[in-house]
Every structure is written in structure tokens, then in C-alpha cells.
Amino acid sequence: xxxxxxxxxxxxxxxxxxxxxxxxxxxxxxxxxxxxxxxxxxxxxxxxxxxxxxxxxxxxxxxxxxxxxxxxxxxxxxxxxxxxxxxxxxxxxxxxxxxxxxxxxxxxxxxxxxxxxxxxxxxxxxxxxxxxxxxxxxxxxxxxxxxxxxxxxxxxxxxxxxxxxxxxxxxxxxxxxxxxxxxxxxxxxxxxxxxxxxxxxxxxxxxxxxxxxxxxxxxxxxxxxxxxxxxxxxxxxxxxxxxxxxxxxxxxxxxxxxxxxxxxxxxxxxxxxxxxxxxxxxxxxxxxxxxxxxxxxxxxxxxxxxxxxxxxxxxxxxxxxxxxxxxxxxxxxxxxxxxxxxxxxxxxxxxxxxxxxxxxxxxxxxxxxxxxxxxxxxxxxxxxxxxxxxxxxxxxxxxxxxxxxxxxxxxxxxxxxxxxxxxxxxxxxxxxxxxxxxxxxxxxxxxxxxxxxxxxxxxxxxxxxxxxxxxxxxxxxxxxxxxxxxxxxxxxxxxxxxxxxxxxxxxxxxxxxxxxxxxxxxxxxxxxxxxxxxxxxxxxx
Numbered sequence: 001x002x003x004x005x006x007x008x009x010x011x012x013x014x015x016x017x018x019x020x021x022x023x024x025x026x027x028x029x030x031x032x033x034x035x036x037x038x039x040x041x042x043x044x045x046x047x048x049x050x051x052x053x054x055x056x057x058x059x060x061x062x063x064x065x066x067x068x069x070x071x072x073x074x075x076x077x078x079x080x081x082x083x084x085x086x087x088x089x090x091x092x093x094x095x096x097x098x099x100x101x102x103x104x105x106x107x108x109x110x111x112x113x114x115x116x117x118x119x120x121x122x123x124x125x126x127x128x129x130x131x132x133x134x135x136x137x138x139x140x141x142x143x144x145x146x147x148x149x150x151x152x153x154x155x156x157x158x159x160x161x162x163x164x165x166x167x168x169x170x171x172x173x174x175x176x177x178x179x180x181x182x183x184x185x186x187x188x189x190x191x192x193x194x195x196x197x198x199x200x201x202x203x204x205x206x207x208x209x210x211x212x213x214x215x216x217x218x219x220x221x222x223x224x225x226x227x228x229x230x231x232x233x234x235x236x237x238x239x240x241x242x243x244x245x246x247x248x249x250x251x252x253x254x255x256x257x258x259x260x261x262x263x264x265x266x267x268x269x270x271x272x273x274x275x276x277x278x279x280x281x282x283x284x285x286x287x288x289x290x291x292x293x294x295x296x297x298x299x300x301x302x303x304x305x306x307x308x309x310x311x312x313x314x315x316x317x318x319x320x321x322x323x324x325x326x327x328x329x330x331x332x333x334x335x336x337x338x339x340x341x342x343x344x345x346x347x348x349x350x351x352x353x354x355x356x357x358x359x360x361x362x363x364x365x366x367x368x369x370x371x372x373x374x375x376x377x378x379x380x381x382x383x384x385x386x387x388x389x390x391x392x393x394x395x396x397x398x399x400x401x402x403x404x405x406x407x408x409x410x411x412x413x414x415x416x417x418x419x420x421x422x423x424x425x426x427x428x429x430x431x432x433x434x435x436x437x438x439x440x441x442x443x444x445x446x447x448x449x450x451x452x453x454x455x456x457x458x459x460x461x462x463x464x465x466x467x468x469x470x471x472x473x474x475x476x477x478x479x480x481x482x483x484x485x486x487x488x489x490x491x492x493x494x495x496x497x498x499x500x501x502x503x504x505x506x507x508x509x510x511x512x513x514x515x516x517x518x519x520x521x522x523x524x525x526x527x528x529x530x531x532x533x534x535x536x537x538x539x540x541x
Contacts, residue, residue: 038094054082060119082099086104113256117212124194196209204256259348260330271283291303300326323358379393437469444460
């Protein structure tokens, strides 16, 4: 793959802007707004909550962030990259460093350099504090829930129907939001330049930005009348593309090979974006055609894709067979006489995670589960930073009947990673298998809180209170957590009441939801900026 590496001495650094205008939006509030919106997005069925995809995007995206000194801001907040199911080529960012990629965009990117151009552009918006600069001039009480705009965009996609989208828009004061989608063209050009710099500093082919922007420009012409306003208001102009082309001509030519993980993740996303019978059949045909390619990476990705199709169809033997073929293809040495300096690639943790996924689907086979536990223990040591494998290890302990060990492990995980509802779900499953009803529902309470379901969490507390095994200490924990959640619920209702009374016409001009590489960036204050109550301490028993 062609690559233009930009020497740091030749890169014109842009200043970090926005501090003078953020009187009402500190970095801390910006982050909390993003976290609140993310709670709504995680509850949406189109959020791709998949371990390997999240792991790849975050490793890839944070490598780009690391190439831009100061991109994390003065509070040094963490970026979080995620994917949503959507057939439109787009990406967007939320306040505080949350950046999303549509599944269609991930599939359309032909190289990691093209994907880097999209994420680099979004990082540019966040690094230059475009969101904070826009929101900083507005009063907090006037911010309307832009998360509804994101959910409306998801509801309008792929034939979901205009009525669904209109309903979500109305609930979130969509008309007021549409009038605010006028993010400056200068901010877009600035994000392009930052993204270009990031690509060069991270060692990617900067020509990938032009190639992908041109593809997105072409794709946007075929969108229906349901095309979100952010695409109509911020087209990818010829001027922007020409500006990047001029910068590329000044850079030297080099090459960069894409990782195997890139191709495997795209295959996985193709299957997971549509798990219906028709979707799986179409994916199968696509992978069978891809098998005819000469590239070893393409063949390996096709075999992996067929393993995923078989897994979703419940054919575990076929899934394991295709996975073994994909691994063999990835690890085989180049043919004799072939010039290649590249070593065979192993697929990182993706092959390991998928092998565990296949085995954990066979819970009735004790021998398979025992093997899954053994492999999960080895994988946890080999990939200690993989959150997906950490969850699979907990699942394997439960499936193998090692309930006490599972409980201890998951409790430790819950203390270390307090923002992961999956850990609390597994902990609840372990407690349920031991008949510990009170602790089961306390764990579910924390899972629902993390997903933004305060009412559902209060219901779980009520059930825990009535559990026959609830101790005096459990009752004290329940009382304290109930008071916290009720206060949070009152605060949420109070904030919504203020916004309802204000109405669309009274909303301050401001936040924009920009799914940006098709241009602009999204700013999305959602409802109240109330801080989530800290996770309750679940008694050890």
C-alpha cells in the first residue's frame, strides 16, 4: 500500500483552539455529556457491542490519537471508538472523545489508510475542541437532547420507515436540531488538515484520505430523502479534496501493509450488520466470491467470514472447520520464489476469541466446555488487555460450573472496570446459578444503571429487597442505592421538564449532530448532565 510519511519537521501544526469560548462547557462537562449520550446509544439495538470489533477500533483509533500530541486535551480523557449498524457511509463524534463508525463505512474502506483518514478527521474535530467551542456559548439548561438525533438517524436507515424516525425526532425536539446543523466549513477544513497530519505522523498513506472522500462524495449522491441533514448541510466539496491532493503532492512515496485484523474485522462486521436469514445468505455469497481473490489476506478473511456465517446459523462443526482453514491460510509461508519480506500474520486475538465463541455455544458438551476453559485461561494470559477475552473467561468459568471461582473473578473485574455492563450481567448469571437471588438482582441493578435504565434498576432493587436470602447488610446496600437512583431519576425528570417548557423555539442555537466524515462532526448534549451514581458495593458472599 502506498504511504506518505510526513516528517514532523514538515508538518504545520495548528493551534489548539476553544479555551476562550468554553465558559459554560468545561472539559469535564463535555465528557459527562458524551457519557450520557453513550448510555442511550448502548441501549440501541444498532450499537455493535462486539468484543473483537471494539478491540480493533480502539487499538487502531488510539494509535492515531497517540500520534497527535495534545489530542487528549488538558484533562487527558480517553477516546472510545465504536461501531453502529448503518448502511450509509458515515462516522460521527460526540462530546468528550466518543467516536463512532457506521458498519457500511467500515466495509467500504479498502485499506487501513482509508479508515485512518476517517478517524483522523473525527479526532481533528475533538482535538480542536470544535464541539466545546460551539456549545460553550450556550447555557446548560437550553441544551436539547441530541442523542435523539442519533437514534433517529439509526431509525431512518435501511427501510426502517420514516414514521419511526419522525417519532424519535419529535421526542428529541428534532426540528430545533435541524435548524442548528450549520457547523462552519472552516472547522471541516481544519479537521481535514489535522486528520492529514495524524495520518502522516502515524505512518499511514495520506492519499487514502482523498480516495475515501471521493468514494463518500459519490455515495452521498444516491441517498434517499431520509438523508440526515448533516449530510445535506456539509457536503464533501471539491475544494476540500483538492486541498488534500495538493498536500499529498509535497510528500514522499512509501508503502504500508495493512494488518490481517483489518480484513478479519470487516468480515465480522459484514455478518453482524445483518443477522437475518437473507443477510447471512448474502454474506455467504459475498465470501464465496471473495475466495476467488489472489490475495492471501482476502482469502483468509473470506474463510473467516464463512466461519462467522456458520456460527450464526448454529453449525458449530462447519464454523470450526472454516476457522481452522482461515488460521492455516494466515500462517502459511509465501510460495516458493515469491518475493515477500512480510511474515505470516496470526490474526491477533480475533482467531482466539472466535474459537472460544464457537466452543461456548456448545454448553451441553462438557468436554468442549472443559477445553474452552483451558483455552480461555491461556488466552487471558496471552492477551491480558483484551476485554472480550476477559468476558469469555468469566463465561467459561460459569459454563464449567466453577461458580465460586467465577464469582471471585467477576467481582474483581467489576471493581477494575466499573463501566462494563457485561461484567455485571455475567456476575448476575453466576449468582443465579448459585441461587443467590439478592446478589443476582443487585448485580443486574448495576448493569441497568450503566445502560441508562434507571427505572429498570429500581425494579431490580425492589426484587432484591424481597428476596428470601437478603441479609440485613444487603438491605442497607439496597436502601442506599435506591436513594441514589431516586435522586437521579428526579433530577432527570426535572431537566426534561425544563426542556419541554422551553420548547423547540426556545432552544439555544447550538449543538450539532454531525456524523462527520461525510463532513461535520456531531455535537450532542443529551438531556441532563447529571453524574451517574457510583456503582454500589455488592456484598461478598
